[in-house]
Amino acid sequence: MTTARPVPALPDGVTVEELERLCVEVAVEASRFIRDERPPRMGVAATKSTETDVVTVMDRRSEELLHRLIQAARPDDGILGEEGADVTGTSGLTWVLDPIDGTVNYLYEIPAYAVSVAVVVGDAHSQGGWTPVAGAVADPCRRLVHHAGRGTGAWTSPEDPTESVAPERLSVSAEDRLARTLLATGFGYAPEVRARQAEVLRRVLPLVRDIRRIGSAALDLVRVAEGSVDAYAETGLNAWDLAAGWLVVEEAGGVVVGAGEEPGSAPGTALTVAAGPALVDQVRALFVAPVDAAG
Ligand code: LIP
Numbered sequence: 001m002t003t004a005r006p007v008p009a010l011p012d013g014v015t016v017e018e019l020e021r022l023c024v025e026v027a028v029e030a031s032r033f034i035r036d037e038r039p040p041r042m043g044v045a046a047t048k049s050t051e052t053d054v055v056t057v058m059d060r061r062s063e064e065l066l067h068r069l070i071q072a073a074r075p076d077d078g079i080l081g082e083e084g085a086d087v088t089g090t091s092g093l094t095w096v097l098d099p100i101d102g103t104v105n106y107l108y109e110i111p112a113y114a115v116s117v118a119v120v121v122g123d124a125h126s127q128g129g130w131t132p133v134a135g136a137v138a139d140p141c142r143r144l145v146h147h148a149g150r151g152t153g154a155w156t157s158p159e160d161p162t163e164s165v166a167p168e169r170l171s172v173s174a175e176d177r178l179a180r181t182l183l184a185t186g187f188g189y190a191p192e193v194r195a196r197q198a199e200v201l202r203r204v205l206p207l208v209r210d211i212r213r214i215g216s217a218a219l220d221l222v223r224v225a226e227g228s229v230d231a232y233a234e235t236g237l238n239a240w241d242l243a244a245g246w247l248v249v250e251e252a253g254g255v256v257v258g259a260g261e262e263p264g265s266a267p268g269t270a271l272t273v274a275a276g277p278a279l280v281d282q283v284r285a286l287f288v289a290p291v292d293a294a295g
Contacts (some may be wrong), residue, residue: 008122008131011091014091016133016149017149019134020134020136022070023117023119023134024138024147025069026066026070027066027117027136027137027138027145028136029065030062030066030099030117031140032140032159033062034058034099034106034113034140037061039058042057044056044107045057045060048189049190050189050191052104052189055083055103058099058100058106059083060083060099061099066085066095066097066099066115067085067087070095071087076090077089077093078094078124079095079097080094080096080097080124080240081096081098081099081240082238085097092121093133094119094120094121094124094130095118096118096130096132096239096244097116098240100114100115101113101114101115101116101217101218101241102214102218104215105215112216112219113141113215113219114138114139114218114219115137116135116137117135119132120239124239124243127266127268128265130243131150132150132243132246132247133149133150134148134149135243135245135246137219137248138159144158145157145158145159146222147248148248148250148251153169153252154171154247154251155170156168170227171225171226171227172224172249172252172253172276173230173276174276174278175278175279176278178208178279178282178283179208179209181275181283182208182210182229183209183211183229183233183283184211184213184214184220184223184232184233185201185212185232186220186234187213187234188236193236200287203289217237217245218241220232220234221245221248221249221256222245224249224254224274224275225245225249225252226252230275230276231273233272233287234271235271235272235287238269242256242267242268242272246267249274253277254275255275255277255280257280257281258272271287
């Protein structure tokens with residue numbers, strides 16, 4: 001059984017609409033930057049948790065750009081970024097940034113990566129201690145930005161606001177049967193984590209319509225919100241991978257949960273599942289069951 005998440009109080013003097021507009025503005029600017037300013041023959045700048053967990057110079061420059069734009073617009077807010085930005089704010093709001101989500105796709109020039117920007121209330125460093133109130137996922141390859149505010153719905157807009165294309169309201173698929181479910185998922189960078197994920201996948205594959213591995217959690221969550229997949233589930237995500245997409249799914253009528261059985265369990269590293277209300281608990285059950293139970 002799933003429940004709607006309460007709308008957290010915002011600090012005085014700011015509205016969800018203002019925060020959503022700023023999320024869109026800065027995400028689009030960084031999206032254009034990583035598309036149009038990509039250096040020729042760009043390689044790997046460094047590796048992180050494993051030799052395949054790569055960072056490029058553009059991940060860092062995109063985060064620096066986002067940091068600069070947000071501090072100029074909202075100097076009292078906190079910032080938490082994948083590439084190391086960690087500013088403690090005084091306003092009660094924190095910006096959670098993934099400057100390039102889908103970095104491996106970006107490195108290989110596979111057109112499935114995004115800039116993910118969210119504003120959260122609560123402690124962004126603690127699992128289950130924060131909730132998104134505004135967010136944007138900008139897709140440089142499709143020149144689109146998917147965005148939402150708590151209580152204002154989820155939308156897809158053209159990157160260029162002067163384009164005469166009206167924003168499109170998003171809604172999740174109504175699929176309620178696992179056997180007909182098109183499920184997006186993803187895998188970590190560490191071989192032992194991938195081995196465990198492969199065991200879960202061996203169990204899941206015969207029980208769903210098919211699997212899609214797109215390579216960007218932010219874009220996977222947007223696909224749930226727009227109904228171009230029926231569900232998404234992945235273990236090992238960080239706050240920056242899921243913060244904006246989480247809100248886009250919920251504002252599109254979907255539900256996002258974690259591994260916990262309690263209603264409204266928060267998504268996070270243990271597990272993130274997103275789908276329509278009739279499907280989310282069925283998919284969560286698939287991913288929380290012990291591997292050997294059904295292996
Ligand atoms: C990626 C996630 C993706 C996951 C990858 C990686 P990154 O984030 O968006 O869902 O499967 O392993 O974590 O590292 O490109 O920001």
